[in-house]
Amino acid sequence: MFECSTCTEQFWDWDDCHDHMDYRDHWIECETCNRGFRTQSACNQHMNATQHWAPTFECETCTSTFSSQHAVSNHMNAKGHWLPTVPCETCPMKFQSEQAVENHMRATGHYKNYCQECKRKFQNENCLRQHRNSKTHRGTNIACPFCQTGFVTASGVSHHLESGSCPQARVLNRDSIHRIIRQLDPNGIVCKKQIGWHDEQNSTYSVTDSAWNGDCWMCYLCKRGFNSRKALQSHVNSPVHKDKVYHCLKGGCPKEFHSLASLFNHLESESCGYMRFEGVQQVHNRLNDAIMNRRMIAGF
Numbered sequence: 001m002f003e004c005s006t007c008t009e010q011f012w013d014w015d016d017c018h019d020h021m022d023y024r025d026h027w028i029e030c031e032t033c034n035r036g037f038r039t040q041s042a043c044n045q046h047m048n049a050t051q052h053w054a055p056t057f058e059c060e061t062c063t064s065t066f067s068s069q070h071a072v073s074n075h076m077n078a079k080g081h082w083l084p085t086v087p088c089e090t091c092p093m094k095f096q097s098e099q100a101v102e103n104h105m106r107a108t109g110h111y112k113n114y115c116q117e118c119k120r121k122f123q124n125e126n127c128l129r130q131h132r133n134s135k136t137h138r139g140t141n142i143a144c145p146f147c148q149t150g151f152v153t154a155s156g157v158s159h160h161l162e163s164g165s166c167p168q169a170r171v172l173n174r175d176s177i178h179r180i181i182r183q184l185d186p187n188g189i190v191c192k193k194q195i196g197w198h199d200e201q202n203s204t205y206s207v208t209d210s211a212w213n214g215d216c217w218m219c220y221l222c223k224r225g226f227n228s229r230k231a232l233q234s235h236v237n238s239p240v241h242k243d244k245v246y247h248c249l250k251g252g253c254p255k256e257f258h259s260l261a262s263l264f265n266h267l268e269s270e271s272c273g274y275m276r277f278e279g280v281q282q283v284h285n286r287l288n289d290a291i292m293n294r295r296m297i298a299g300f
Helices: 014-024 040-050 069-079 098-108 125-132 154-162 174-184 229-236 260-268 277-293
Strands: none
Touching (some): 154 174, 154 277
């Protein structure tokens, strides 16, 4: 007896079975070409040998398979079976939408640049670092050694003294502080090694009407424009056009600075990775101690 491979009909003669499967289109067809087979095993052998298995598209969540991407996409849309693809900025969790991940990060504080204490997120790591090193978190615990005014940073104290703003140390300014440090730093740990040094005149420059070019107040040295006469006057009386007399404490860092305040600001930013913010304050204290007691500056 010969049995049709698709239905339950049986035949005494193979030719009759063959004619039946032709007429009823009961052949088992290859998934790729148009060849037909009487048994599934024969068809499978053919597809194995010729790599004629049709591609299958699997659902991302369940075990269902489909013959086209369109079909599997329709299925996942209907069942909500798409895998989540939007990642949390901190933990391994993923979500179906930006709103869902935003809700998660807001609830858990999982933003990449996030201050847990203030419940605030920041645009980037540098903004977060500046916030953590601000008055909000640091307070004003760094005191001027003369008037005891509190500052947030070592650079703030240094600017206070170099600008001649300390009421208890009017004789100190950028030039006099550099002169003292240079004498206490023969090995050039902080100061640049220079063949000779001439004290800069501590003059105050006034901006005249000739600095106005019709559009802005312009510095004749660097051609930088300012919106007001006062802003330009502050610029020309700042150390920006003075000699760079200090260098970064980190060997290999090429940065040089006009003032002690800008050196400390560079270190506090942690941009060259020489030390953490807290370490800068310790360097500042040791440098102040050396200046106050006229001791030679050793390595930091």
